[in-house]
Amino acid sequence: MTTPVMRPVRREDFDQILALAKQSGGGMTNLPGDPDALRARIENTVSSYESDPDAPSGEVYMLVLEQEGKVLGTAAIFSAIGLDHGFVNYRINKTVHASKQLKKRIERRLLMPTHDFTGCGEVGSLFLSPEARGGGFGKFLARVRYLFIAQHRKLIADPVCAELRGWRDKNGVQPFWESLGKLFFDMEFEDADLTNSATGNQFISDLMPRHPIYVALLPKAARDVLGKPHDDALPAFNMLLREGFAFRGYIDVFDAGPLVDAHIDDIKTVKESKIYNIAIGDPGDAPVHLMASGYLQSFRAARGAAKADGDTLTVAKEHADALGLTAGDDVRAVKW
Incomplete structure (x- = not known):
């Protein structure tokens, strides 16, 4: 069985990614189950790779997990979000009302519309086929995004x-x-989610409430899910927290899902990764490493046993081949 590899999406991946999108159960704006919306997304990301940018300008870099010619999962990195129409969220703020006359002090939560993350980078579109779950591939998909960021810091x-x-x-x-x-x-x-996927988010700013909303005025069922991830997204949420992301009270305007953030230099996988020279041989019982090579269209990532000795990383030939590397080439790696 060949080594599973993460690589940039290709136009010919469309049918397999559409099948994955339909397995997601909906709610993933960046992985729509609508064929036209998804095709546009894939075309956009392929164009992003081909454009060879020199700064973050709204590009989307989708990656796919491939093994034996089959696409088993997706993940994506967004260079800078909301540049055209803004990127809007609610932030859960605290407000205080006090009455000296009644000797009362009442704290309430308030949903404040914000554009605090307009222009920031984003990671998303993480989805793994049910048939591939249980083998550490979810963690693989997530962490490869951070190696991609480390390899493309200026983008x-x-x-x-x-x-x-x-x-x-x-x-x-x-x-x-x-x-x-x-x-x-x-x-x-x-319908709202599909519109967002297919035509962009301008309609959100056009139609969403323009004023802060007191959480106390919402039904209890709505109050209880503020910042609560989908059951299927909980593992991804916990992985993000372990990587150094933090939840600071920002939520999605549609479904109140949590938004987390981190500075690039604070992301664990980025901080701990290192550039090595590849040596091809038997790594023995060395620990498993996550490894990445290449730039934009040539980017590849895989995992396997690797022996670090100073600036040299010894890997098996199958893993070097999966990464498209020969002896002496550079590779970025981090312990699994």
Whole structure:
């Protein structure tokens, strides 16, 4: 069996990625199950790789996990978000009301519309086929994004954020959307999400409430899911926290899913990665490393046993081949 490799998306991956998108259960704006919206997304990311940019200008770098010619998962890095129309979230703020007459002091939460993350980098679109789960591939998908950022520092804006799908019940009902968004957008969640995927987010700024919203005025079901990730997104949320991302009270305007962020230099995988010269041989019982090579279209990532000795990293030929490397080439690696 060949070594699983992460590589840039190609146009010919469309059918396999569409099948993955339909398995996601919806709610992933950057991995839409609609064929036209997805095709546009893939075309955009292929164009991003081909454009050879020299600064973050809104490019999207989607990666796919491939083994034996089969696409098993996706992940993406967004160079700078919201440059055209802004990137809007709610931030959960605290407000205080006090009455000397009644000797009362009351704290309340307030949803404040913000554009605090406009122009920031983003990681997202992480989805793994159910058939590939359980082998550490979710962690693989997530951490490869950070090696990509480390390899392309001048192309990714700092800080970097990540949005997680908000919680929904077993019937697909999203309490936050039903209690707030639906009243202002006058459409079902799936229609709003598809519009966002297919035509961009200008309509969000056009139609969302323009004033702060007191959380106390929302139904309890909506209050209870503020910042709560989808059950399927909880492992990804926990991995982000372990990497150094933090939840600072920002949530998605549609489903109240949490948004987390980190400065690039604070991301664990970036901090701990190092550039080595490749040597090809038997690494023995050396620890497993996550390894990446190449730039933009030639980027590749794989994992395998690797023996570090100073500035040299010895790897098996199969892993060097998977990365497209020969002896003496540079590779970025971090312990698994």
